[in-house]
Amino acid sequence: MSMADGGEMHEFIAALYPICRSITGNGVRTTLEQIKRYIPLTVHEVPSGTRVFDWTVPKEWNITDAYIKNADGKKIVDFHRCNLHVVNYSVPVKKKLPLAELKSHLFTLPAHPQWVPYRTSYYSESWGFCLSHEQFLQLSDGEYEVCIDTSLEDGSLTYGEYLIRGETSDEVLISCHICHPSLCNDNLSGIAVSTMLAKMLSQGTHRYSYRFLFVPGTIGAITWLWANEPQVTAIKHGFVLAGVGDRGPLTYKRSRQGTAEIDRVFAHVLSRSENKYEIVEFSPYGYDERQFCSPGFNLPVGCVMRTPFGHYPEYHTSADNLSFIHPQALVDSLTTCLEVCSVLESNRTYVNLNPKCEPQLGKRGLYRSVGGTPPPDGVDGLVLLWVLNLSDGKHSLLDIAERAGCRFTDVNEAVKLLVKHGLLRECRESFV
Numbered sequence: 001m002s003m004a005d006g007g008e009m010h011e012f013i014a015a016l017y018p019i020c021r022s023i024t025g026n027g028v029r030t031t032l033e034q035i036k037r038y039i040p041l042t043v044h045e046v047p048s049g050t051r052v053f054d055w056t057v058p059k060e061w062n063i064t065d066a067y068i069k070n071a072d073g074k075k076i077v078d079f080h081r082c083n084l085h086v087v088n089y090s091v092p093v094k095k096k097l098p099l100a101e102l103k104s105h106l107f108t109l110p111a112h113p114q115w116v117p118y119r120t121s122y123y124s125e126s127w128g129f130c131l132s133h134e135q136f137l138q139l140s141d142g143e144y145e146v147c148i149d150t151s152l153e154d155g156s157l158t159y160g161e162y163l164i165r166g167e168t169s170d171e172v173l174i175s176c177h178i179c180h181p182s183l184c185n186d187n188l189s190g191i192a193v194s195t196m197l198a199k200m201l202s203q204g205t206h207r208y209s210y211r212f213l214f215v216p217g218t219i220g221a222i223t224w225l226w227a228n229e230p231q232v233t234a235i236k237h238g239f240v241l242a243g244v245g246d247r248g249p250l251t252y253k254r255s256r257q258g259t260a261e262i263d264r265v266f267a268h269v270l271s272r273s274e275n276k277y278e279i280v281e282f283s284p285y286g287y288d289e290r291q292f293c294s295p296g297f298n299l300p301v302g303c304v305m306r307t308p309f310g311h312y313p314e315y316h317t318s319a320d321n322l323s324f325i326h327p328q329a330l331v332d333s334l335t336t337c338l339e340v341c342s343v344l345e346s347n348r349t350y351v352n353l354n355p356k357c358e359p360q361l362g363k364r365g366l367y368r369s370v371g372g373t374p375p376p377d378g379v380d381g382l383v384l385l386w387v388l389n390l391s392d393g394k395h396s397l398l399d400i401a402e403r404a405g406c407r408f409t410d411v412n413e414a415v416k417l418l419v420k421h422g423l424l425r426e427c428r429e430s431f432v
């Protein structure tokens with residue numbers, strides 16, 4: 001797979017789309033197997049009944065079939081045509097019942113009469129079907145046969161993890177949820193971008209270690225935090241990827257800390273891009289940043305989305321399909337995440353080795369116009385002056401870029417030039 005190729009990511013999503021995922025079960029395992037075609041995941045199984053903080057790992061759910069037949073014996077709703085037709089985590093049922101009774105188990109979207117809603121019932125045992133409102137209105141009185149062939153038994157919760165070891169044990173955590181059935185933006189886009197990001201990062205060497213999680217939403221993140229509590233202090237930055245394939249602008253939701261380095265890096269990278277973007281403040285509702293940012297952990301973990309969930313009508317419906325996501329949007333999300341990782345990698349602190357008055361740049365061939373024609377190496381004179389002035393061992397390169405109002409990459413280029421000329425050295429103690 002050529003990594004920044006949106007078409008390939010879209011094809012990966014198309015391959016995952018038919019799988020009926022849930023928070024547990026074989027759909028998750030099959031999905032992790034598919035991800036393993038690109039990156040070497042470690043798959044963990046946590047037994048049902050395990051207490052994880054205030055939660056309990058649920059029984060494992062698997063489904064083989066589900067349908068509704070009318071009085072003529074014709075299947076009018078068929079799980080094999082669309083896995084959203086079954087309320088996810090429905091208990092097994094096989095019986096005949098009149099329409100009036102069946103109706104209390106049917107869910108539709110009157111505002112979007114052609115779409116099938118996505119419903120779950122993870123933590124209370126019940127059953128139901130989802131169908132288009134158009135079809136619902138056509139149901140005639142009479143007896144119906146319902147069959148939901150599922151199992152809800154002791155088993156395990158499955159999640160995948162991939163650690164790319166860097167030069168230090170400090171970690172960047174990147175997490176996505178893997179529990180939704182045939183829905184593309186939420187959550188297959190996050191899986192595809194995460195997988196490609198992991199694959200691309202695995203091909204280089206890095207200062208940070210990168211830990212990728214592929215977990216069922218909420219209970220998966222809680223289980224991971226429970227199982228890894230002593231190690232979470234290694235997480236220095238992180239973000240959750242969710243809903244990154246629609247055509248809306250990129251949206252970054254700040255971590256609970258609000259001004260963590262990851263929050264500032266996303267703000268910087270997005271503000272310097274040519275595309276529209278949004279930055280929203282933290283709130284305790286959303287994706288798995290809720291768990292990573294719970295007060296007992298308070299990790300610097302934000303969330304990367306495009307249109308925020310709930311702000312597009314296709315959210316949690318059959319209209320969140322393969323045509324709702326766009327290859328270019330996937331590429332834009334991936335590219336932005338790569339740039340953020342690149343800034344994190346390079347964001348260090350330096351010391352000016354000639355701090356008493358300005359060094360004489362002319363005799364080093366570094367004297368250049370400020371704001372005029374760019375020099376051949378592309379490093380603007382004003383950026384050199386900012387780097388020299390603020391490199392006192394207290395300001396990181398991101399601090400300098402923010403204060404000088406210029407691109408991080410330009411600051412980084414200026415640093416390389418000044419280091420080459422012996423005017424700057426890295427302040428090692430800044431990142432121990």
Ligand SMILES: [Zn+2]
Pocket residue numbers: 180186316
């Ligand atoms: Zn969702």
